[in-house]
Amino acid sequence: MTIELYTWGTPNGKKASIMLEECGLDYSVHPIDITKDEQFGAEFLAVAPNNKIPGIRDTDTGLTLMESGAILLYLADKAGKLMPTDGEERWRATEWLMWQMGGFGPMLGQAHHFHRFNKGKADYAEERFLKETQRLYGVLDKRLEGREAIAGSYSVADVATWPWAARFEWHGVDLDQFPNVKRWYLAIAERPAVQRGYSVPSAQDIPMP
Structure with a gap:
């Protein structure tokens, strides 16, 4: 190994x-x-x-x-895969990976904490993080307009972002309101490597909108 x-x-x-x-x-x-x-x-x-x-x-x-x-x-x-080696595409992949690490991960994680697991305990926190979740989905939807992948071609940016989008039900998000995200999400869900990786360490079905 x-x-x-x-x-x-x-x-x-x-x-x-x-x-x-x-x-x-x-x-x-x-x-x-x-x-x-x-x-x-x-x-x-x-x-x-x-x-x-x-x-x-x-x-x-x-x-x-x-x-x-x-x-x-x-x-x-x-x-030697899934990260462009030079040019703007490399920096776009880096940029959007950092966006996921700094926003479309920790902010959605806070929505999980306050809205899903501790609902009704902190109204202000619930509202704040659910609004931020909607905003971030909107940012992603705009970025994916006319693009098959976040950084142009499928890359680490998509691998980082997609598993968080797979929790759309936890976020109270209707993917029909974000059609570019929905198209991107469904296309990635069809990838055999994604299907295998999603079931680690135990088998799980990929949520479908």
Whole structure:
């Protein structure tokens, strides 16, 4: 095996497993059950000291990495796939990967926390993060107008963003209101590597609008 993947069935975890499938890299899976606080175990902390999944260990080099965006860039570099090598397209892929890491991930995660898991406990927080979720879907919809992929061609930007969009039901989002996102989402859902990666570490059906 080349890559040891420490993961759980969250959007960030699915980024890494989808990327590994897309890149065709050999990997083994170490489930980290965050519902049982296994992310605080010594073995996992040796890989990901911030106690957040996913994490990887490259058995070829001994390198360990945490943070899903860094993992995607590392795997893209290792496999020579899904990251343009130069020009504007490379920087667009980087730009939109950073957008996902800074916005269309943490903000949607807050919507999960306040709207799905703690509904009715903090009205202001629910309203704030649901509004921000709608705004971010609108940004993505505008970006995808006339484009098949976020950065031009399918890249790490799509791999990072798509698993979060797969939680559209959790966000109270009707994808019919974001037709470009819906078209993009359905096209990516048909990719065999995405279907395989989505079912790591356990089988799950991809939500369909």
